[in-house]
Every structure is written in C-alpha cells, then in structure tokens.
Amino acid sequence: MKRGEKIVFGLIALVVVATITRNIITLETQSKPDPGIPFYSTANAELAQAGALLYRNQQCRQCHSLWSVRNMMEAVPAPALDGMGSLRTERWLYDYLSSANPQSILQSRMKVEYRMPSYAALPEADRRTLARYLSSLKVQDWYLEDTRKAEYEKRTGLNYQP
Ligand code: HEC
Numbered sequence: 233m234k235r236g237e238k239i240v241f242g243l244i245a246l247v248v249v250a251t252i253t254r255n256i257i258t259l260e261t262q263s264k265p266d267p268g269i270p271f272y273s274t275a276n277a278e279l280a281q282a283g284a285l286l287y288r289n290q291q292c293r294q295c296h297s298l299w300s301v302r303n304m305m306e307a308v309p310a311p312a313l314d315g316m317g318s319l320r321t322e323r324w325l326y327d328y329l330s331s332a333n334p335q336s337i338l339q340s341r342m343k344v345e346y347r348m349p350s351y352a353a354l355p356e357a358d359r360r361t362l363a364r365y366l367s368s369l370k371v372q373d374w375y376l377e378d379t380r381k382a383e384y385e386k387r388t389g390l391n392y393q394p
Contacts, residue, residue: 283365315371
C-alpha cells in the first residue's frame with residue numbers, strides 16, 4: 233500500500249468508528265427518556281379554578297404542599313396532596329373532609345394543633361368541589377409506588393413496607 237492510501241484508509245476507519253460510537257451514545261440516551269413530571273390533573277378549567285380557590289381560602293397550604301410548591305412557613309409534615317386522586321377515591325375524600333373527626337378515619341401522629349382539621353362546617357357544595365378537585369390530582373403509574381410510600385411515611389413516620 234502506498235503512503236497516501238494508508239492515510240486515506242486511516243481516515244475512513246476513524247470516521248466509521250466515530251459514527252458507530254455516536255450512534256451507540258444516541259441509542260442509549262433514547263432508551264432512557266426523561267420521564268418528566270409524574271403529577272397531573274384531570275380537572276377541567278372550571279373545576280381547577282374552583283378547587284384552587286378553595287384550597288387557597290381554606291389555608292390548606294399552611295400544612296400541605298401541592299404541585300411541589302411548598303409554603304416556606306409550612307411547619308407541619310402533612311402528606312403532599314400531589315397524586316392524591318390516585319391514592320384515594322372521591323367518595324373517601326368527601327367523607328374525610330366531611331367528618332367531624334378526621335382522625336377517626338386516619339390516625340394522626342401530630343400534636344392536636346397540626347392535625348387535619350374538620351371541614352364539616354364548610355358548605356356541602358364546597359366539600360364536594362374540594363373532593364372532586366383532590367380526586368382529579370393524579371400520578372403516572374410509574375411514580376405511583378413512590379407517591380404511596382411518601383404519603384405513608386409522612387403520615388405515619390414509619391418505614392413503608394409494600
Ligand atoms: C393544620 C394543618 C392542616 C390543614 C390546614 C389542612 N390539613 Fe390536610 N392534613 C393535615 C395532616 C397533618 C394530615 C395527616 C393526617 C393527620 O395527621 O391528621 C392531613 C391529611 C389530609 C388528607 C389525607 C391525606 C392522606 O394521606 O390520605 C387530605 C386529602 C387532606 N389533608 C386535604 C386537606 C385539604 C383539602 C385542606 C384544606 C381544605 C387541608 N387538608 C388542610 C394537616 C392539615
């Protein structure tokens with residue numbers, strides 16, 4: 233082989249190796265797509281607005297976080313409400329909000345002043361709206377177990393055993 237040919241073959245080999253390497257890297261990043269944010273709501277615009285308004289007016293965020301927004305003044309380790317509609321049914325949420333003693337439904341490990349308050353005094357229509365809104369807060373299947381674990385551990389202070 234002449235010297236010039238060697239250089240040409242060398243260059244071709246280099247290009248082939250570089251292309252293969254690039255394809256492998258691209259394939260790897262494609263097979264691990266960024267799964268994105270797992271939380272979403274199925275509420276229509278009207279329910280989303282009414283729910284968010286009640287959520288704000290009833291001071292839920294004093295203790296809870298939602299859409300991963302955490303109130304910096306939040307002192308209570310209450311469970312996050314993201315994905316709540318994949319953990320509880322609308323019926324359960326309505327009963328919980330309507331109970332004169334929510335701790336008879338879910339035991340609390342908190343001091344009395346930090347526990348989930350009763351919203352039984354709230355007009356029925358508002359409790360229905362809140363329950364519908366909360367049940368619209370879903371989590372993608374791939375994050376359901378993590379959400380369940382986080383809810384359980386926040387609420388009970390115990391390790392979650394699937
Ligand atoms: C004073 C703090 C506080 C406020 C205000 C509050 N919560 Fe809670 N909430 C808690 C705590 C703490 C728990 C966990 C149960 C317990 O310890 O009583 C809880 C539990 C819940 C649960 C059940 C969570 C689960 O793990 O299944 C839902 C749903 C909920 N709250 C919704 C709301 C909504 C909606 C509002 C506003 C209308 C609200 N909370 C206001 C403290 C609060």
